[in-house]
Amino acid sequence: MQASRQPLETMNTDEQLVLAFQGGSREAFEELFERYREPVYRFFRRRLGHPGRAEELGQECFLALLQNVARYEPRASFRSYLYGIAMNLVFAERRKAGREVSENEKLDERVDGGSGQATDTGILVREALGQLQNDEREILMLREYEQLSYQEIGVLMRVPVNTVRSRLFRARMAMKEQLVAIKDGD
Amino acid sequence: MDRSLQHAFDAEEVMAYLDGELEPQRAARLASHLEHCAECQGIAREMRTVSGRMLNFEIEPMPERVTAAVVAELNSPTKPEPVKVPDVRRKMWAKWHELAANRKVWGFAAAFAVVAMAIAIGSVSNLRRSREAANLVSGRVSELSAPAPQHQQAAGGGYKSWLQKDAAELQASQQALMSESVMNTVQRAEPAPPAGPPPAPPEEKLQSPDQVGPMIVQTASLSIVARNYDEASEAIGKLAKARGGYVEKLDAKAQTGSARELSIALRVPAKQLDGFLEDLRQLGHVEQESQSNEEVSAEYVDLQARLRSAQATERRLIELLATRTGRLEDVLDVERELARVRGEIESMQGQSNLLLHRVNYATVQVELSEVYHERLQLGISTGTKLRNALVEGIHNLEDGIVGALVFVLDEGPAILFWLAVLGLPVWLIWHRRRARLAAKG
Numbered sequence: 230m231q232a233s234r235q236p237l238e239t240m241n242t243d244e245q246l247v248l249a250f251q252g253g254s255r256e257a258f259e260e261l262f263e264r265y266r267e268p269v270y271r272f273f274r275r276r277l278g279h280p281g282r283a284e285e286l287g288q289e290c291f292l293a294l295l296q297n298v299a300r301y302e303p304r305a306s307f308r309s310y311l312y313g314i315a316m317n318l319v320f321a322e323r324r325k326a327g328r329e330v331s332e333n334e335k336l337d338e339r340v341d342g343g344s345g346q347a348t349d350t351g352i353l354v355r356e357a358l359g360q361l362q363n364d365e366r367e368i369l370m371l372r373e374y375e376q377l378s379y380q381e382i383g384v385l386m387r388v389p390v391n392t393v394r395s396r397l398f399r400a401r402m403a404m405k406e407q408l409v410a411i412k413d414g415d
Numbered sequence: 416m417d418r419s420l421q422h423a424f425d426a427e428e429v430m431a432y433l434d435g436e437l438e439p440q441r442a443a444r445l446a447s448h449l450e451h452c453a454e455c456q457g458i459a460r461e462m463r464t465v466s467g468r469m470l471n472f473e474i475e476p477m478p479e480r481v482t483a484a485v486v487a488e489l490n491s492p493t494k495p496e497p498v499k500v501p502d503v504r505r506k507m508w509a510k511w512h513e514l515a516a517n518r519k520v521w522g523f524a525a526a527f528a529v530v531a532m533a534i535a536i537g538s539v540s541n542l543r544r545s546r547e548a549a550n551l552v553s554g555r556v557s558e559l560s561a562p563a564p565q566h567q568q569a570a571g572g573g574y575k576s577w578l579q580k581d582a583a584e585l586q587a588s589q590q591a592l593m594s595e596s597v598m599n600t601v602q603r604a605e606p607a608p609p610a611g612p613p614p615a616p617p618e619e620k621l622q623s624p625d626q627v628g629p630m631i632v633q634t635a636s637l638s639i640v641a642r643n644y645d646e647a648s649e650a651i652g653k654l655a656k657a658r659g660g661y662v663e664k665l666d667a668k669a670q671t672g673s674a675r676e677l678s679i680a681l682r683v684p685a686k687q688l689d690g691f692l693e694d695l696r697q698l699g700h701v702e703q704e705s706q707s708n709e710e711v712s713a714e715y716v717d718l719q720a721r722l723r724s725a726q727a728t729e730r731r732l733i734e735l736l737a738t739r740t741g742r743l744e745d746v747l748d749v750e751r752e753l754a755r756v757r758g759e760i761e762s763m764q765g766q767s768n769l770l771l772h773r774v775n776y777a778t779v780q781v782e783l784s785e786v787y788h789e790r791l792q793l794g795i796s797t798g799t800k801l802r803n804a805l806v807e808g809i810h811n812l813e814d815g816i817v818g819a820l821v822f823v824l825d826e827g828p829a830i831l832f833w834l835a836v837l838g839l840p841v842w843l844i845w846h847r848r849r850a851r852l853a854a855k856g
Contacts, residue, residue: 242735255489262485270477284478291485304745350471358472372434373469376724379436394436398427405465 243307251298258298262291265311268375272315275374277322286322290315309381312371316385357407365400372397422455424448429458432762435725439758446762450769463717630770632709633685633777635692641699644785648677651781654694658687660776677783682776695781715770722763729756 243264249257269290273283293314301310358366368386371377377385379393386393424432424445431437432445449455641647652662660683668676683691692704732753736746 242731242738244735245738258489259486262482266482266485267477271474274474275472280475284480287477288484292488295485295488350468351473354469354472369469373466374472379431379434394427394431397434398430401430401462401465404469405461408465408468 244303247298247301247307248303251301258295261294261307266291269311269315272312272375273319275370276319282322286315286318290318293318305384306381308375308377309384312375312377312381313385353408353411356411357404360407361400361403365396365403368393368396369400369404422448422452424455426458429455430462433459433462433721435721435756435759435763439755442758442762446765449766460714463714467713467717629710630712630715630774631685632711632773633688633706634709634780635688635706635777636704636780636782637692637695637701638703638782638784639695639699639701640784640786642786644675644677644783647698647783650698651677651679651681651695651783654691655681655683655779658691658694659684660687660691660779663778674785676785677781679781679783681779681781683779685775685777688777688779691779695779698783711770711774715767715774718763718767718770722760722767725756725760725763729753729760732756 243261246254246257246261250261266287270283270287273286273290274280277283277286290311294311297314301307358370361369364386368382371382371385372379379390379397382397383390383393388396428437428441428445429449432442432449435442437445445455449459639647648667655661660681662679663682664680666678668678681691695701732749736749736753
């Protein structure tokens with residue numbers, strides 16, 4: 230394949246790497262994996278709370294990428310594509326486990342809180358996030374943690390950019406109030 | 416009160432500006448507005464605080480076993496096993512298998528397939544004609560967009576080969592346009608972006624408060640009653656200049672019947688603030704003095720992080736333009752995005768410089784006033800009063816004469832007319848009576 234013979238140094242963009250991987254370049258996938266392994270893990274870890282499940286879903290996400298890479302078309306950014314897979318896995322996970330997952334998450338949060346991984350402020354932030362509405366929390370997290378643009382968030386959440394902006398604003402205001410309320414409550 | 420009545424920018428726009436999601440022109444206007452509007456600054460500060468605090472939700476590094484599992488799948492000679500599908504999908508597959516096992520379903524499916532094929536055969540010719548027309552238009556666009564070689568349908572090549580050739584020409588023309596665009600972009604971008612993975616710009620380290628020390632904006636305010644107002648007012652500017660500072664704003668008042676006042680805003684190097692305040696205290700009696708410190712380390716770090724992120728995005732976009740082939744619309748989209756990101760970077764650099772300036776130069780507000788001595792207020796002299804009365808009298812006389820003349824000229828003719836009309840009969844009656852009495856007498 231033409232793409233696989235291309236030196237890796239010239240494949241700088243994610244999209245180029247995916248195309249090279251579609252052409253059979255193993256190095257291209259390794260490079261992509263290196264770039265996104267931590268962000269994808271953090272994505273699941275922040276949303277599911279359970280470290281073990283976050284690992285599994287992170288792994289599933291990259292395996293899904295491996296298996297479905299042929300379907301990728303460079304019309305959309307690779308980041309949107311990858312986080313789209315991750316988002317679908319999260320939604321599926323929530324639907325699948327329902328209340329069971331919620332209970333597990335509560336348990337895991339308690340475990341995390343005692344493990345020393347989370348700072349006091351980090352726990353406050355997580356509690357405050359938990360008080361937000363689902364769609365507003367998701368948009369806020371996609372912006373703050375995944376650093377996605379309004380456009381990319383709109384594509385992922387299937388809402389117009391203006392809706393993303395207004396919900397993000399509401400989420401930030403609510404987050405501010407929640408942080409103050411939790412702090413005062415302590 | 417509704418902000419929109421007072422502000423040209425709503426709070427959402429302030430947020431979008433901080434996120435780099437505002438159009439460059441609008442962003443530039445908002446940046447200018449933000450420098451002076453305390454309310455919008457407050458909103459921006461709240462947004463930054465929320466973003467800054469959210470970063471405290473940290474996650475431990477990904478366990479290596481995940482990497483090992485993915486690499487193992489990558490090394491596997493066989494096709495990786497399918498990703499576990501959620502239960503919902505699994506149920507759908509089970510239902511599908513149940514249907515597939517039913518012969519009646521197969522019978523209906525076969526009948527449906529026959530009908531569908533008949534319809535499809537009828538519509539293929541129409542579809543082909545419409546696609547040929549579309550590709551002809553596409554070919555024309557290609558010719559107009561770039562000096563691509565004119566396409567000629569290969570003899571005996573068939574529809575498919577003609578289509579492929581046309582698509583290749585269209586792509587060639589787009590690449591030519593894009594290359595030109597990339598050259599322009601790279602020439603504008605100084606220095607040239609380094610090659611390599613975009614998420615890790617090594618040349619710029621994020622400055623944390625620990626590395627740069629606490630960043631504090633210092634503000635001081637003094638109210639001084641000067642012993643010698645003139646000397647003190649001159650000395651303030653000189654003292655500031657001597658310590659490397661400057662006068663930012665000056666407002667002097669000298670109203671009759673009250674003490675002179677000087678309100679002056681100065682900027683002096685933060686390190687010189689204590690010495691400068693000591694100098695000011697020597698100018699007179701200090702009636703009021705206050706100092707405040709605002710730590711802006713978090714704001715600065717947040718700004719630097721966003722700046723770094725935007726610069727990384729800019730590099731990625733430039734690399735994207737330089738290496739990616741695609742539709743012309745995509746290239747133009749990337750160009751627009753690049754312009755937006757550049758506007759955002761410039762705006763953030765401006766904010767960063769402003770913040771550094773506020774930290775490096777303390778603001779000192781001095782209210783200087785003099786010791787006021789009530790002065791003897793001498794009244795107007797008698798001669799002046801008489802003279803004024805005479806002048807006023809002459810003016811009144813002049814006004815009276817002019818007024819009378821105006822009345823006579825204005826009303827005189829009418830009065831004479833009515834006197835003639837009414838007075839003549841009265842005079843005739845009176846004259847006849849008098850003649851009659853004379854005849855009797």
